[in-house]
Amino acid sequence: MLGRAANGVYWMARYLERAENTARLIDVGFHMALTRGNKDSQEEEWRSVLVTTGQDEGYLEKYSGFEASQVFNYILRDKDNPGSVMQMIENARTNARVVRTSITNEVWEATNEAWMILRDLLARPVKESSLGAVLSEIRKQAMLVRGAVDGSMLRNEVFNFARIGTFVERADNTARILDVKYYVLLPSVAWVGSNLDNVQWDMLLRSVAGDRAYSWLNAGSMDPRGIASFLILDGRFPRSLVFSYDKIRSNMAGLAKQYGHETQAHELVRDMGARLHALSVEEIFETGLHEFLQEFISATIRLGSAIAADYRFID
């Protein structure tokens, strides 16, 4: 397989995952803002969504104030925003076009159709009344492409690179969401371990589609330590850090098997995987959650670069 094609498949999957996660973040920002009574704390909520997606600086270059529809339209469709959901979908499709010969017709058609549908939906500014429908369409389209990948692609290198892209992006996104939200939500470190009856925590879980699973596992008790443990260390939850790394590792193993040898990236994955499996949530809080997550995010970035270099994504 061409290095450029591996790069294309990997980024197609990453951009789709990022589009979906961004849509979830907007959804949560929207619900959180609704639960906040006054305008200031509503705007604070939207600012925090921008910070989590890393789009706050670009936004402030163009706008001031954090009025809801201004913020979510910026994130969804602003032409000056290189990280907008529409741009992510566009990037995913461009990459899919580049690798058309590597992916199945089903994957290409699902990606192309996602692009056509969302381009129409996002052609004009989105109103608050239709925001929910738009966000749910974005999630749905991303899931359709993932389903097409899962249901139609040969289990070979192409599939492995697509899956690695998905889970590298997911690991990064979950870590960022947890990092930003935890700070905003936790009044003081001393509160860790205490029982908080707060709808806001529910929203954090909701942003990674983990609210139901968490409540079910913890009988509805909202405990910051439990939530961190769930999002980082619970191997059953498909958006947790450890789950993402397990998936990266098994797909990297697929590459090693097909190519007959391991690379530097395999070492990085093994190291982080082993670390996550050995860690307890207590140890994480001893190092400091923020420090841990920052280190995790940089390690994942290093992993991405190692994969790109080892498999000759670019010359």
Added chain:
Amino acid sequence: MSAANIPNFDEMMNADGTVRPAYSDFCNWYEAQDRLWLKRQDAEAERFFRRVGITFNVYGNSDAEERLIPFDMIPRIITAPEWRKLTKGIEQRVRALNAFLQDLYHRQEIIKSGRVPIHALKDNDAFLSQMIGFTPPGGVYTHIVGIDLVRTGPDDFMVLEDNARTPSGVSYMLENRQTMMAMFPELFTKVPVRPVSDYPRRLARSLRACAPPAYSGDNGERPVVAVLTPGIYNSAYFEHAYLADQMGAELVEGSDLRVIDGRVAMRTTTGYKAIDVLYRRVDDDYLDPLTFNPASALGVAGIMDVYRSGGITIANAPGTGIADDKAIYSYMPEIVEFYTGEKPILQNVPTWRCSEPDSLAYVLDNLEDIVVKEVHGSGGYGMLIGPTASRKEIAAFREKLKANPRNYIAQPTLSLSTVPIFTKAGLAPRHVDLRPFVLVSPDKIDITPGGLTRVALKKGSLVVNSSQGGGTKDSWVLDE
């Protein structure tokens, strides 16, 4: 006289309104269909094409909107005897084209004999001095050829143009058939249509049969074929991807390739791998920045050296453009006779070379009635269609023509045949042409039964090019 006033040959209907035999099975089926249902299917076809992503980008349109080539669901039908005659003529012509190229780049007998003047070569950018004295692997210059045919009567097919560089459109031939079979499966049980779907397999076979000397065939490995595309912004990218996919070949860009140990190799996830046959869809000028356009990022630096030393086969060979040049076209009857010793089976459209003073004088006197084309133009750009042009356009063209007569040829306005298209108001005749696709390998000339029928969608229009608003039809060759 304008084009609309010339009575033309309709391939479906006789002048008295009865259906010709070639179309009788189809028309029986068509008459029995519900009109509303057909309209729905027509709309469905467009949705299908969009979803599958069969689009092309229009040059000069900066919005780069991906446009769809309109598809018309009424097939263009060719009978078995008609096709037999066409294939004979095409095969003869393609043999002559290859012999002509071999001669031009070696002894130039045809020039010495005086049948083709030397000025047709001199100052012609399509003639590549780098190819002089070099014979491509297997002696094949034009691995893939598209011969554009027009029809003016029951037995009158003429060659309008030869495409010996990188003929495009074959993916439409394939997708049009797939679409028709998906929309009207039962139709194919009623009409015996010869299949076209094995074209990619034939193409792969034909390309592999042209492996270069450096291909060893050790371990029984087949020659490695790759398709070189300029990238996703090229107007024919869909086709490049489609053919690579169907052949099971890698689709490569210039940035994937480099010269290693005297071979052209592609960057794979596990290292560089040598390519034996490169089906390139980039123009000669962009192929090798060391030999041709130094600013090109689409090609491979050093590929021409590898080529000349037998390390790779380039399909089509560089420099084949000289054979499909419009200035050469007018000499094709002589060329065919010179190399085959036979009279041409397929006629040329009569052509005036504006470089010749008598012809130029005639052309200038008759601009309102004739078609004038740029010698190096393609895609329907830069041409004048006298009968439909305005006075102003003709006046402007007259000046261009006088300023540089060598740059133009002229042809009579042909009364092109028509085939009906499906419209909301029913069937309506439109002008068509036909591009069959020909594969050349050392042992075989292989013509797929069918081709691309392009159709002018505007009433009376003679321009079928997709870049000028033309559409396509599925082209059927009936079984014996």
